[in-house]
Amino acid sequence: MSRLVDAYDLVIFDLDGVVYLIDRPIPGAAEAVERLRADGTAVAYATNNASRRAAEVADLLTGMGVPARPDEVLTSAGASATLLARELPAGAPVLVVGADALRDEVRDAGLTPVETFEDKPAAVVQGYGADVGWRILAEAALWVRAGARWVATNTDRTLPSPRGPLPGNGSLVAVLRTALNRDPDVVVGKPQPALFTTAASQSGAKRPLTVGDRLDTDIEGAVTAGMDSLLVLTGVSGPADLLAAPPERRPTYVAADVSGLFEEPVPLEPATERGGWRLTGDGALDGAGEPVDAGEKPVDLSKKEIEEIENELEKK
Template identity: 75%
Template sequence: MTDDLAGGYDLVVFDLDGVVILIDHAIDGAPEAIGALHERGTAVAYATNNASRRSAEVAALLTGIGVPAQPAEVLTSAGASAAVLGEKLPAGSPVLVVGADALRDEVVDAGLTPVSTLEDKPVAVVQGYGPEVGWRLLAEAVLSVRAGAMWVATNTDKTLPSPRGPLPGNGSLVAVLRTALDREPDLVVGKPEPGLFTTAASQSHAERPLVVGDRLDTDIQGAVTAGMDSLLVLTGVSGPADLLAAGPERRPSFVAADLSGLFRPAADATVPLDADEAGGWRVTRDDDTATLDGEGDPVVALRLLCRATWNGVPVSGLSGSSEQARDLLAEWGL
């Protein structure tokens, strides 16, 4: 066991989009970080809400960007959703698939029959992200659910990170059905539900897993629900302002700028930082306001400020007294 953050865990479960990859390109430093874990013998798994690829496709993509991966290490919301339907429905049952071919293939592997219209009399609708999903298929899904079909969503991520900025995710498409039907899905399978994480831990026989993600509302909340420690990396969707405002159910154990934080002491990433000053920064609290002064690593300032906002100071009550502090808060949108 090493003295860094990752050394305290026997399994690291990575989210993919915004942590390891952006669409199909590696995030800087991700292949090297995961390669270092492999070299020291730490088990690795990947848990993704993106339902547009199957496990084998994801493993091939990762291998292609320099991250050797096996299909068994990859857990997708598409596979998990199809497995749930396979347990609930008789073999061969018609299921209307709203999503990519990967989701349709998972439905087939679960022993069910994928269909695409109300006339096929689907007994369930499964909805996952697919870049080609359009109005016509969404309309068939609405009609099918209204006719009594069970509605299962692979996940409800509102956005999907990309090099061009956040794009509409499956949650945005789920919102179309939610608006038309005026109700929620019968079941949401992916994160923040803990199933992907607990399955990964079970498969690896891990006693102390660490979840690494970029979204507070899925990755981190799922880890909290599963009773697992988590690391938020600031390379994807959730940013400093989101972390400062996070409720208890969405608070990570650690925060770092990127995956290099795995190889620094855990004390350098623990959040909140239980101190008034550190790393050139100082936070002064006065009732429901807190002032940041000094200069240094932005993540250290963030950890100090989380102590204030997680203990009663509203985000609107934060201010900076040094030029560097004011610039940093402005950069965070505060």
């Protein structure tokens, strides 16, 4: 039996909703990565989450039993800082809306992270941060309105979690979009193709495959980059989203989880019905079929496990 992965020389994994949920590995993810490495298939990780640096992400993954090196990790925070460093003079002040990781990336790129309107920032960079609040958003709105360049690391509306989708950076960007009545000047992360093309370039891959859980970022980004993609149903997008997806958001393949990499490939054809399920006029799913076709989530954490995750986040 031929395996899906056998046609590719690099697998680019999204993280949230594919490899882990918050700080817990998704069952089978570590085993899949180890299997790829044993087969000699290159691996990379591309994430829109700007709250951790590449080395931190690699440490987190390794701690979960998912082998990773910092040079295999591409983050929207690092890509945004690199972009700004190319556009601005060395030492230029940049107002950072986001986590410490984004601030550190800006500093390491040779720029000066600042926090107030009075610092006269040359640009505003906005990424996800659990502590982002009204005050820093207000400072950003003031300076963008005054003419500063506005760069968003990504516009993911939600983040996957064991309890369901939570507000992501896209929701925070929407606050400024509403206040300013305009869009960011640049959105760096997925669905823009830069993270994917950089990963392929760094590994010298000729046949990369992207694995993601979101049609609007991971899959659309892969399509834009001219890459094949695998949608896994362990995160945000479900079957109703899949059936209703326009061509630019349709994956090459779909699977319940990353174990689908080692199964016989079945290309996904555009349809309004799949595996006994159909999309109704109001966007709901109707019918009966296999769990993967219905988008049944294989991750099911107990209430106690969810509480443990919440307690860990509160300590950070």
